[in-house]
Amino acid sequence: MARKYFGTDGIRGLTNASPMTADMAMRVGMAAGKHFQRGDHRHRVVIGKDTRLSGYMLESAMVAGFTSVGMDVVLLGPMPTPAVAMLTTSMRADIGVMISASHNPFADNGIKLFGPDGYKLSDEDEAAIEAALESPVDLAPAADIGRARRVEDARGRYIHFAKSTFPDDLRLDGLKVVIDCANGAAYQVAPSALWELGAEVVAIGVTPNGKNINDRVGSTAPDTLCETVVASGAAIGIALDGDADRLIVVDENGRVVDGDQLMATIAAAWARQGRLRGGGLVATVMSNLGLERYLHSLGLELTRTRVGDRYVLETMRAEGFNVGGEQSGHIILSDYATTGDGLVAALQILAELVRTGAPASEVLHRFDPVPQLLKNVRFKGGKPLEDDGVRALIADAEAELNGRGRLVIRPSGTEPVIRVMAEGDDADQVAAVVDRICDAVRAVAG
Numbered sequence: 538m539a540r541k542y543f544g545t546d547g548i549r550g551l552t553n554a555s556p557m558t559a560d561m562a563m564r565v566g567m568a569a570g571k572h573f574q575r576g577d578h579r580h581r582v583v584i585g586k587d588t589r590l591s592g593y594m595l596e597s598a599m600v601a602g603f604t605s606v607g608m609d610v611v612l613l614g615p616m617p618t619p620a621v622a623m624l625t626t627s628m629r630a631d632i633g634v635m636i637s638a639s640h641n642p643f644a645d646n647g648i649k650l651f652g653p654d655g656y657k658l659s660d661e662d663e664a665a666i667e668a669a670l671e672s673p674v675d676l677a678p679a680a681d682i683g684r685a686r687r688v689e690d691a692r693g694r695y696i697h698f699a700k701s702t703f704p705d706d707l708r709l710d711g712l713k714v715v716i717d718c719a720n721g722a723a724y725q726v727a728p729s730a731l732w733e734l735g736a737e738v739v740a741i742g743v744t745p746n747g748k749n750i751n752d753r754v755g756s757t758a759p760d761t762l763c764e765t766v767v768a769s770g771a772a773i774g775i776a777l778d779g780d781a782d783r784l785i786v787v788d789e790n791g792r793v794v795d796g797d798q799l800m801a802t803i804a805a806a807w808a809r810q811g812r813l814r815g816g817g818l819v820a821t822v823m824s825n826l827g828l829e830r831y832l833h834s835l836g837l838e839l840t841r842t843r844v845g846d847r848y849v850l851e852t853m854r855a856e857g858f859n860v861g862g863e864q865s866g867h868i869i870l871s872d873y874a875t876t877g878d879g880l881v882a883a884l885q886i887l888a889e890l891v892r893t894g895a896p897a898s899e900v901l902h903r904f905d906p907v908p909q910l911l912k913n914v915r916f917k918g919g920k921p922l923e924d925d926g927v928r929a930l931i932a933d934a935e936a937e938l939n940g941r942g943r944l945v946i947r948p949s950g951t952e953p954v955i956r957v958m959a960e961g962d963d964a965d966q967v968a969a970v971v972d973r974i975c976d977a978v979r980a981v982a983g
Contacts, residue, residue: 542670543663545845549638549647552591559598561670565648565774566602566634568669573608573631573653576605579819580608580683583625585616585691586636587779588874590747591646595636595694599648600957601686607677608632610685615745616723617781618649619878620695622803626655626875627694637722637780640757643748644767655875657847658780698971699730702873703884709736712886713771715787717762719755720745721779727880736887739769751778756866756879763791773890773897775890777879782846783866788897796866797828799886803870804860805835806889812872813837819849822945823911824864827961831904844947846877907942908964910971913954916982921955924948924981927974934959934970942967955982 542548542556548565550557566582574580586592592615600610607878611628613621618635625633641647650666652660658666677683714736718724720743728740732929742754751969754761756776766774766787774787776839786794800818817838820828829839840856844908846867853861853871862868867877874881886901893900914921921927935944943960949956955978959970 540664542667545847546639546657547647547649549641549645552589552594552644552646557591557595561595562595562598562648563602564670564877565666566599566668567606567674569634569650570603570606570608571674572669574606575631581611581628581630582608582632582634583611583613583621583628583630584634584636585613585618585621585624585722588615588720588724588745588747589638589643589646589779592636595646595648599634599636604683604685605676606674607681609683612685612687613691614684614687615722615724616691616695617726617777617878617880618883619782619874619876620691620698620726622651622655622695622876623698623874624691624911625651625653629653633722635780639780640719640751640755640778640783643750643752651875653867654935656850657876659796676880686966692729696726696730696733699726699878699880699884700734702870702881703734704888707888709734709887709891711737712773712891713737713767713769713776714725714885715739715741715762715766715771717742717754717756717759717765717774717776719751719777719779720749721751721755721777721781723777723781723880727777727781728877730880730884734884739764739765739771755779756783759785759787759793762787762835763793767791770881773887775879775883778866781879782877784868784882785866786883786897786901788901790898792898794897794901796864796868797906798901798903799866799882800862800868801828801831802889802901803868803882803885804832804837805903806885806892807860808837809837813860815840815853815856815860817858819852819856819858819861821845821849821863822947823958825906825909826943827904827906850876907960907962908967909958909960910967911956911958912971912975913949913956914975914978914982915954917953919982921978921982922948925975927981930974930977934974937966938970944970
């Protein structure tokens with residue numbers, strides 16, 4: 538059954554427009570609170586947020602919702618999404634909440650929910666909560682209304698955790714690192730963790746004002762980071778997104794390194810150390826064919842999933858992998874975290890730089906990506922991909938690329954567009970295939 542509010546990563550939208558209103562936030566708190574009131578202990582929820590102006594409003598509304606059904610609330614303030622997941626389990630909470638729209642502009646916001654195990658909710662839990670949003674919820678008696686308190690040392694707890702994932706026998710002394718925190722949730726914790734490990738830190742994107750999150754900074758806008766790395770003579774640049782669950786790196790020459798190269802670097806290092814589980818890594822259908830070929834050269838496999846870090850994690854858990862992620866920079870290292878963690882992944886990259894003593898441009902360039910092209914076709918309604926002519930053209934294109942490339946065509950989960958991606962050894966062939974399919978979809982999509 539299609540869901541009305543929950544998407545691939547919680548509930549998200551333009552603030553003060555449905556569904557991202559204070560009323561909805563309060564109702565989510567009430568519905569989720571009742572859903573996770575299991576057992577006879579005092580129930581608790583942990584709430585973190587990024588630096589968006591609307592975070593104050595949504596946080597207050599969720600506090601009202603949770604306390605009204607008898608749950609105690611622990612407020613963390615601005616904290617990365619992975620920190621919320623970690624502290625949910627550490628504080629024995631029944632549920633964790635992150636108020637963030639990740640890499641989106643400040644006017645958007647969202648609500649991500651974690652279960653008591655620190656993992657994002659299952660489809661079944663989300664469906665149950667969504668169903669409860671449409672019905673009255675039993676409120677707690679006056680004497681059982683929940684309390685709210687703020688934890689002042691939450692940042693220190695997460696910094697300690699992040700540092701514990703860095704090898705004990707290594708230090709970052711003498712390494713100049715530029716860290717771009719996107720004016721988001723990690724603006725305090727990420728520079729502090731790097732400095733405490735000995736790095737010479739140059740921090741940008743660390744002056745949030747409620748409206749500048751992801752604004753020309755962060756993992757989706759790395760130009761400023763590239764310029765700063767080159768101008769400062771840094772060894773490497775690290776870019777996080779608004780809620781710090783995503784990582785993009787810039788080498789010493791100012792060249793952007795995407796999630797595929799980062800996953801390849803970590804997987805190769807962990808395989809060398811005998812730490813890699815599952816015989817390879819998990820990535821989505823959007824990861825470059827070059828990554829797959831590189832892993833095969835090491836005797837490792839690439840297991841692909843549909844787009845979305847939650848699907849990557851589901852496969853990792855089901856099949857015993859401990860490295861996975863997305864080309865966009867969501868990297869999940871399940872030895873340490875239950876969700877993507879940009880800072881923890883960055884520390885693994887920095888550890889490899891220190892171990893090898895080689896420049897980032899050498900360490901992080903694991904393979905030459907094959908030409909890849911992605912185009913979006915907007916449509917007004919209907920199901921363009923079920924048209925017989927479109928399906929026949931797609932089948933012809935798959936046959937044409939067979940053995941030399943891949944074709945991935947899918948509707949977006951967040952907007953009315955069809956995404957058409959092809960990759961292969963021949964860039965001209967890839968472009969021609971994508972254009973033919975886009976024209977066919979456009980012709981039937983209105």
